[in-house]
Amino acid sequence: EKREAANFIEAEINKDIANHVYANGRVLTRFPPEPNGYLHIGHVKSICLNFGLGEKYHGATNVRFDDTNPTKENQEFVDSILEDVKWLGFKWKEPVHFASDYFPELYEFACKLIRMGLAYVDDQSSEEIHNTRGDLEHPGKESPWRNRSVEENLKLFQEMKEGKYKDGEKCLRAKIDMASPNLVMRDPVIYRILHATHHRTGDKWCIYPLYDFAHPLSDALEGITHSICTLEFEERRPLYNWCLQAFDGKEKPRQIEFARLNVTTMITSKRKLRKMVEAGLVSGWDDPRMPTICGIRRRGYTPESLRHFCDLIGVAKADNLVDVSLLEYCIREDLKAKAPRIMAVIDPVKVVLTNYPEDKIEYMTLENNPEDESMGTRQVPFGRNLYIEREDFMEHPVHKFFRMTPGKEVRLKGAYIVKCEDVVKDGEGNITEIHCTVDFDTRSGTPGADRKVKGTLHWVCADTAVDVETRLYDYLISPDDKEDGRDFMEKVNTNSLTVMKSKAEPAIKEYPVGSRFQFLRKGYFIIDQDTTKDHLVCNRIVGLRDTWAK
Ligand code: ATP
Ligand code: MG
Ligand code: MG
Numbered sequence: 001e002k003r004e005a006a007n008f009i010e011a012e013i014n015k016d017i018a019n020h021v022y023a024n025g026r027v028l029t030r031f032p033p034e035p036n037g038y039l040h041i042g043h044v045k046s047i048c049l050n051f052g053l054g055e056k057y058h059g060a061t062n063v064r065f066d067d068t069n070p071t072k073e074n075q076e077f078v079d080s081i082l083e084d085v086k087w088l089g090f091k092w093k094e095p096v097h098f099a100s101d102y103f104p105e106l107y108e109f110a111c112k113l114i115r116m117g118l119a120y121v122d123d124q125s126s127e128e129i130h131n132t133r134g135d136l137e138h139p140g141k142e143s144p145w146r147n148r149s150v151e152e153n154l155k156l157f158q159e160m161k162e163g164k165y166k167d168g169e170k171c172l173r174a175k176i177d178m179a180s181p182n183l184v185m186r187d188p189v190i191y192r193i194l195h196a197t198h199h200r201t202g203d204k205w206c207i208y209p210l211y212d213f214a215h216p217l218s219d220a221l222e223g224i225t226h227s228i229c230t231l232e233f234e235e236r237r238p239l240y241n242w243c244l245q246a247f248d249g250k251e252k253p254r255q256i257e258f259a260r261l262n263v264t265t266m267i268t269s270k271r272k273l274r275k276m277v278e279a280g281l282v283s284g285w286d287d288p289r290m291p292t293i294c295g296i297r298r299r300g301y302t303p304e305s306l307r308h309f310c311d312l313i314g315v316a317k318a319d320n321l322v323d324v325s326l327l328e329y330c331i332r333e334d335l336k337a338k339a340p341r342i343m344a345v346i347d348p349v350k351v352v353l354t355n356y357p358e359d360k361i362e363y364m365t366l367e368n369n370p371e372d373e374s375m376g377t378r379q380v381p382f383g384r385n386l387y388i389e390r391e392d393f394m395e396h397p398v399h400k401f402f403r404m405t406p407g408k409e410v411r412l413k414g415a416y417i418v419k420c421e422d423v424v425k426d427g428e429g430n431i432t433e434i435h436c437t438v439d440f441d442t443r444s445g446t447p448g449a450d451r452k453v454k455g456t457l458h459w460v461c462a463d464t465a466v467d468v469e470t471r472l473y474d475y476l477i478s479p480d481d482k483e484d485g486r487d488f489m490e491k492v493n494t495n496s497l498t499v500m501k502s503k504a505e506p507a508i509k510e511y512p513v514g515s516r517f518q519f520l521r522k523g524y525f526i527i528d529q530d531t532t533k534d535h536l537v538c539n540r541i542v543g544l545r546d547t548w549a550k
Contacts, residue, residue: 027059037270139179300526300541
């Protein structure tokens with residue numbers, strides 16, 4: 001089966017298939033997170049890419065936790081990462097893998113390198129190793145321990161494993177080339193001593209392999225074909241291949257790099273996100289403003305919208321910055337078709353229809369989704385007392401203000417044309433009530449409804465309204481943020497949450513937590529998990545790009 005390459009990675013895979021590099025053209029990719037934090041939008045890209053390749057080539061994708069830093073990792077992160085991958089709609093090949101499962105094999109691989117004369121135990125401190133590495137102009141200095149015998153190295157490495165030495169007292173280094181133009185190849189450390197409890201292996205090990213060593217060999221053990229990673233690993237590819245010398249299998253994995261995803265307004269570093277959580281700048285990892293998958297999920301984004309986003313941005317070979325508006329476009333596109341419409345007034349001001357009977361409630365028929373007739377209609381109560389948005393009224397209108405203003409008519413969506421006659425104010429001059437009269441001949445759906453007026457407003461019947469706490473979000477980082485030497489913590493917008501006391505039509509009560517709708521003219525919202533039996537909370541997912549101006 002021939003498959004058109006959609007990007008340079010697929011072009012490479014196609015070549016490998018044509019050259020029969022892997023038996024039967026098999027493709028096995030992996031997603032290898034370190035369980036040291038929650039996943040973010042950058043990981044979404046990596047997940048979609050790896051699982052997308054698995055699907056396209058009728059192969060599969062492993063999840064492997066790269067858990068070689070015991071002090072930073074834990075089960076909470078493992079659980080959340082698996083939940084996120086599942087939520088995005090992908091299925092990994094069972095079982096879930098852990099680099100820590102391979103500690104015994106990795107130890108054997110290291111011994112093998114020692115026996116091949118390709119690794120040695122170094123007694124220098126990490127500082128000494130760092131200081132003797134040289135730089136681009138100068139070769140490094142060989143360690144005085146570089147030429148230990150195989151026997152001595154094997155004995156010392158075993159003693160390291162048995163706990164004979166303290167943290168940092170010794171390490172195992174690859175014996176490559178202290179004069180290599182690639183600094184990564186100047187005898188990198190591949191095992192370190194660390195007396196720390198691991199979240200899975202407990203105190204069984206006090207030596208841990210470094211990423212550069214553990215990763216290629218874990219890939220090899222699992223039979224991974226294409227090991228996709230981000231661009232900063234490009235200079236480490238020679239080391240990746242070097243480590244595979246310890247592996248005897250015929251089919252060796254191949255590392256291919258692509259550019260990290262960066263999105264304006266979004267921080268894509270677990271370390272920085274943790275700092276924001278710990279400093280209390282947000283309510284937690286799943287704060288709806290956070291670029292974590294759990295934050296984005298709670299904000300109300302759908303998995304489909306994130307996958308569409310990844311398709312649209314494609315796979316680049318050079319670092320790039322994607323505008324957050326593309327992500328917002330994707331969720332609008334998805335919800336435009338799926339989300340039922342509801343009328344809700346975010347910032348209510350009361351309207352009294354002075355010629356409307358006191359106790360009368362009538363029901364107006366509104367469509368649930370103008371994009372999809374099959375979603376039907378609903379009955380929305382209407383009465384003498386209503387709410388409209390405070391910003392939809394101006395006592396002294398500016399030029400081209402076609403919403404409600406004294407002496408002028410507007411249509412109330414799906415109901416009548418009304419005319420503002422008067423305003424009532426409190427002692428400080430704030431408007432507390434707007435008085436209008438109804439033109440009863442203009443009810444929507446009747447012949448008189450044809451009369452044109454410039455503005456149409458959404459509204460909620462006050463006597464049947466449901467109280468809703470709406471949470472409106474701004475970006476944590478400005479969309480036009482520039483590198484200006486300031487620490488990111490100083491740039492975080494701490495005014496990025498606005499909580500409103502809003503009013504919605506009663507239909508909203510029928511929806512469970514997690515339901516999404518469009519509040520007419522106000523954007524897409526989701527019912528948040530903070531909702532209780534008598535307190536409804538909605539997050540604004542995204543605003544509408546165009547409000548109806550007319
Ligand atoms: P962070 O710097 O946020 O800790 P990381 O790369 O160290 O990110 P890992 O858990 O090691 O996080 O990442 C798992 C996989 O996701 C890796 O293959 C990594 O390359 C990929 N990944 C991480 N961030 C991005 C990003 N911004 N764009 C694309 N892929 C990413
Ligand atoms: Mg990493
Ligand atoms: Mg990291």
